Amino acid sequence: MLTFIVRRILTLIPVAFIVLVVTFSLIHLTPGNPAYTILGEQASPQAVHLLDVKMGLTQPVAGQFIHYVGQVAQGRLGVSLLDGQSVMSLILTRLPVTLELAVLAVLLSLAIALPAGILAAYRPNTWVDSLSRVLALIGAAVPNFWLALLLVYVFAVGLHWLPSLGWIPLSQSVPGNLVHLVLPVIVLALPLAAVTSRVLRGELIEVMHLLYIQVARAKGISEWTVVMRHGLRNALVPVVTVVGLQIGALLGGVVITETIFSLPGMGQLVVNAIFDRDYPVLDGSVLFMAFVVLLANLCVDLAYAWLDPRIRYS
């Protein structure tokens, strides 16, 4: 297992390096002078020159890149052009909100996907399976921003059951915090549940045809016990992978959800950075999110190898 972990971490190094090259290059994709993109076409030449110096854009590109890698290695992602605050501290301030939202969304998605996937696999090609499939297709196709507006319209504007936007920190009020998260969590969880339930259904049906399941049946164990105790355990392994690989999509969903529901998380930080033309915050956030996805993928691979020892030796 140790060899596998070391090998997997080693493959991460070139990938992380390429990620750094991409985030470094983003600003250089701008047509013309990047400082004009940030300050606007009407900016004075003095202001443009000052920003060029501030962002180190007057240095040779190779020198800029080495400096950039050095700064990132020390956990420095630059400073905001708006108020000079460290980008890393801005991210860390907003991370708990996004983390809470994402964890609750994953938990809710599993609470929906596990029963739906198991029932569909338990009775394949019946109305239960068809219903689960249709619901999964709808869940995956519904635009999250539209779903958010629908939920706000029904539960906040119409029924007045839930707040339409805003945020109360967990430390201030647990019920208040959770009430504000109900709608955003549903919006984030549904597409994830749709994908997970279909993967679980497919895997479970495949597992249920294996020999050890037939042995369990031959012993006279009830079908439900065979599914839950023998089938589900093995079918859950790929589900771990799917949930892990959905982290990137989840972070994309967070951007929309936090914007609509005014949640002060990382997604809102990204959108605000775009509208404030605060390039260092945008770049730092993109880099941070990419590293989160890389780390999540690493964890998935390690969990997969731990759950299925054949992976380690292949």
Place this chain on the structure above:
Amino acid sequence: MGVVQPQVEVPGIEQDAYSPRRALRRFWRNKLGVVGLGIVAGFVLMALLAPAIAPYPPLATHFSHAFQAPSSRHWLGTDELGRDVLSRIIYGARSSLASGVLIVAIGVAIGVPVGLVSGYYGGVVDDVVMRLVDAALAFPALVLALAIAWILGPSLMHAVFAIAAVTVPQFARITRGQVLSARSREYVEAARCMGASPWRIMLQHVLLNAATPIIVVATLNIGGAILAVASLSFLGLGPPPPSPNWGSMLQDGSQYLNMAPWISLFPGLAIFLAVLGFSTMGDGLRDVFDPK
């Protein structure tokens, strides 16, 4: 000199299992797939016939008709400038479908050759390409597309380019996977023994056999691409106003959700149905080619 394709009879496997006629028959039996095809066909017709079927010009403003609820004159109501929502949705289908198809076309045009070369040659080429793909897939697609679209400036073409940039690695990875499983097959070995060049083997034998899953994924991805363009437009990085675009219509309407919910609800429904159409059609195609 052409390469003779080896005709291998495999006992137990129907030789016409994947013939177009048989595939078409199986697709017609797949209810969800047919529903998806119907929805997609409906949207395509709507986009093509927009000038003939839209009741009003999409940009015509009538301030005296602003915020009118759905009625016999304006089936889906009017927006804050008195523009007919239905007409704007009909015209919006043009940019949405075109951008979805264009994004996937760019993804296929760049990603498939990259995956083909990477999977076929293996070794250092494969290592380098796969590390690039891994790195590209590490970025949350929407976030990277947002950053690229912001840097290039808000426009439909920039949004298309930004989303296509994050679609290319997905097709490269899928194609590579297909090539890896195909390159050790007997028919590839046979072609190699008969002296076919690597390019001929890749294009005529490997790619042809890997085409089916790529087509299925491409169909599924068109819906995702439409959704991504709508997401960027919703966040203000799509085509600038007043061009009719589903994502920006939804964003504009969200400000009037209390008093005129139809302005945002109907464009959202259009996005949902279009994505659902391509998803169910892609699902149907997958069932045809991979009945498991």
